Amino acid sequence: MSADPAPPQCPAGPEAPNSRGPSPMPEISGPRENPASLPTSSAETPRAETVSPLPSSMDPLTQDSPDSSTSPWVKLPPTSGEERTARKEDATQGKKQKMRTVFSQIQLYVLNDRYQRQKYLSFQQMQELSNILNLSYKQVKIWFQNRRMKSKRQQKRNLQKESNSVTQNSSATTEYAGFYPCHQGYLLNPSGNLPLWSRQAWNNPKLEQPDLENCEEESLQLPIQFQQNSMGDLESIFKTAGESHGVPQQPTKYFSTQEIMDFFPNYSEHST
DNA sequence: ACTCCATTACTT
DNA sequence: AAGTAATGGAGT
Numbered sequence: 001m002s003a004d005p006a007p008p009q010c011p012a013g014p015e016a017p018n019s020r021g022p023s024p025m026p027e028i029s030g031p032r033e034n035p036a037s038l039p040t041s042s043a044e045t046p047r048a049e050t051v052s053p054l055p056s057s058m059d060p061l062t063q064d065s066p067d068s069s070t071s072p073w074v075k076l077p078p079t080s081g082e083e084r085t086a087r088k089e090d091a092t093q094g095k096k097q098k099m100r101t102v103f104s105q106i107q108l109y110v111l112n113d114r115y116q117r118q119k120y121l122s123f124q125q126m127q128e129l130s131n132i133l134n135l136s137y138k139q140v141k142i143w144f145q146n147r148r149m150k151s152k153r154q155q156k157r158n159l160q161k162e163s164n165s166v167t168q169n170s171s172a173t174t175e176y177a178g179f180y181p182c183h184q185g186y187l188l189n190p191s192g193n194l195p196l197w198s199r200q201a202w203n204n205p206k207l208e209q210p211d212l213e214n215c216e217e218e219s220l221q222l223p224i225q226f227q228q229n230s231m232g233d234l235e236s237i238f239k240t241a242g243e244s245h246g247v248p249q250q251p252t253k254y255f256s257t258q259e260i261m262d263f264f265p266n267y268s269e270h271s272t
Numbered sequence: 273a274c275t276c277c278a279t280t281a282c283t284t
Numbered sequence: 285a286a287g288t289a290a291t292g293g294a295g296t
Contacts, residue, residue, distance in 0.1 A: 100282040100289050120275090141274090142290060149277075150288080273296105280291070 103143075107133045110235065111140070115147050132238050 103111070110133055114121070121129065121144060123137075130140045 098281050098290055102283065103289085123274090139289080143288095145276075146288065146290085148275095152276095275294105275296075277294085278292090280289105282287105282289080284285100284287085 101139065103135075107135065110238070111143055111147075114235070115144065119148060119151075120144070129235070132235055 110129070114129060118125070121140075126140045126144070127137050129135075130137045133140070135143075
């Protein structure tokens with residue numbers, strides 16, 4: 001029980017990410033916010049995702065931009081068939097059918113990469129990420145949540161495995177317990193963008209490294225050339241932003257899908 | 273507001 | 285069936 005501390009939330013929550021409904025029932029018109037994509041006229045590899053044909057039933061009404069006002073950057077069109085929202089209009093009108101977005105490899109790659117560094121993101125960080133990935137804030141938030149649960153499940157399995165092996169305990173298996181208290185500070189000052197712990201983490205990656213939850217997690221192989229990236233963030237690869245405030249640079253250009261794909265030749269496919 | 277958690281439901 | 289995006293409830 002002691003290993004399950006509840007995250008102390010800050011009473012003064014951050015401003016609402018979206019002006020969608022404050023009521024428990026957000027999107028009325030659509031169960032999901034789907035940024036959906038601009039008409040990309042680019043001829044991408046058709047074999048990237050073998051998903052069902054693109055539904056023309058995409059309602060422009062349902063698609064809401066995650067944050068159009070706060071995104072100074074230009075979003076690049078999603079990769080080939082990256083976000084497929086399965087929109088099944090039930091004719092029976094009795095069943096509620098979920099729309100499941102299929103994230104592209106690129107999106108997952110960036111998300112995972114970020115997760116390795118940060119298990120918890122602040123509001124602004126999530127927003128930034130959502131901008132980069134052309135996803136909604138909500139989607140990023142949910143993804144991180146699901147990710148944490150996934151990690152937890154994996155660790156549980158590891159523990160059970162070790163138990164079966166009758167190993168001599170282990171302090172290394174308490175990844176969660178060890179890292180929780182650190183992150184519990186919750187994030188986000190309404191005025192600031194970076195959480196307290198995050199700032200430390202940025203300066204001292206070692207502070208966050210101890211997680212070491214990759215005991216058995218899928219290998220996130222990033223190209224060596226990028227591992228040495230000064231920023232250490234994949235995002236920096238996608239956004240060539242000029243941090244120089246004052247220097248009239250071009251409005252943050254993102255790479256196109258093909259360019260990105262060229263960045264990750266190893267990650268193009270993983271089938272079979 | 274956010275989180276965790278169980279659950280649902282969709283994709284492969 | 286497995287993996288996981290998305291929902292909803294309960295707790296902070």
